[in-house]
Amino acid sequence: MPNEVIDPQAIGALAAELRDLLGPDAVSDEPEALDRASIDGSHLSPVIAEQLPLGRAQLVVMPRNAEDIATAVAAAVRHGVPITPRGKGTANYGQTLPMAGGLVLDTTKARRILDVGDGWLRAEAGATMIAIEQAANRAGQQVLQYPSTAQSTVGGFVSGGSGGTGSIAHGMIHTGFVTALDVVHAVPDAQLVHLEDAATEPYLHKYGTVGVIATVTVRLEPLQEWRAFFASFDDFHDLLAVIRSFPELSPTPRLVSGDLPTLAEALPRDAAIPAGRASLRAILDAATIDAARALVEEAGGRVEDVREGAQACIKLSMTSYNHPIEWLQKAYPDTYFHVEVWGDAIVDRIDDLHDVYEGGMLHIEAQQGRPIGMLAGVYRGAEAVYAGLPKIEQLGVGWHNPHQWYVDYEPAETITLASETDPHGLLNPGKLVPPGTFHTGSQL
Secondary structure (H helix, E strand, O other), X not given: OOOOXXXXXXXXXXXXXXXXXXXXXXXXXXXXXXXXXXXXXXHHOHHHHOOOOOOOOOEEEOOOOHHHHHHHHHHHHHOOOOEEEEOOOOOOOXXXXXXXXXXXXXXXXXXXXXXXXXXXXXXXXXXXXXXXXXXXXXXXXXXXXXXXXXXXEHXXXXXXXXXXXXXXXXXXXXXXXXEEEEEEOOOOOOOEEEXXXXXXXXXXXXXXXXXXXXXXXXXXXXXXXXXXXXXXXXOHHXXXXXXXXXXXXXXXXOXXXXXXXXXXXXXXXXXXXXXXXXXXXXXXXXXHHHHHHHHHHHOOOEEEEEEEOHHHHHHHHOOOOOHHHHHHHHHOOOOEEEEEEEOOHHHHOHHHHHOOOOXXXXXXXOOOOOOXXXXXXXXXXXXXXXXXXXXXXXXXXXXXXXXXXXXXXOHHHHHHHHHHHOOOOXXXXXXXXXXXXXXXXXXX
């Protein structure tokens, strides 16, 4: 898509109005700021990376609070300028790329923790998940889950994420994590629209295409005493033999991850992740450490370390979900890609799964029900990636295509809602396409 597709006069008029409304420091059209606002974590997909750039911002606004977010959206609508909302820019699949140019609305300055109650916390969209967790901890509570990139903003997490640390017990973000939102629709007199409970769900994992999230209220639970648990095995098969037992520990673990030696060796160097051995890493309730140790030792593994403190647990989270693939790509530049996979067959038919792609390696996340994972392989072009997907499905393995930037959760319903909340098609253009336009994944 061509860069700077919006009339520069409209951009200039919007910039002048935003500076008047929000102050000169809240608005930038400096090239460096535009470049920073026009990238995200899309390099994780070589399929997408080959197509970059997918658009460049023409203006950046940084509202200082939720009310200013509404002010910025209203102004952009009046000038007919597209709006791409953005948090920390950690999205892996192009969700925050300004494909139609226009305005990037950077929410990171709107970061106040607004209130903490018994079982809930309300924050502005730009508050980081680590700041939210810390605020909850001070009140003797914890968030139900946070993404593996804990410095992500809460608005970015619920707009583009799915789950993370805590999902073993609580599922994904659509299962009661969010209890209320203040959103902004793309209308000339835009204001904060308050939504609660089920009414919030159509706005989750929608990349800001149906409304810009300004505040988020998340559910909390009583604080637990967590430990970072490290174990290793001679063979990845031995790790797989035990990993499905970990979610059955009570209290339920917050995270359980596993990797083959090559993937584990790509992670940040740590004595508890020894070279040449498959690595199992978990965030466990302190009361379950002895039981976890017994599981590991009965499977022929060994416990490498058990660490106390929130910092150790956050650091361990950074080696989960997509992060091992990212570390693998850093260790072996321009070599690997991944596909998201799930189901018992990723354990039961692991050798067949590894054979689908050259250099196949599975990173696994234990869950209650079906394990999920990231299957890495040597990149031989997009056609080779897609040619492997039917083979994955034939193994009884579910898959999701991470090499596209479209809204892939309830796209038909999202398009219908966007026709009401964004009548001029200004919210994150390029991210909504009719169902069936692309392959998002299998239904297994």
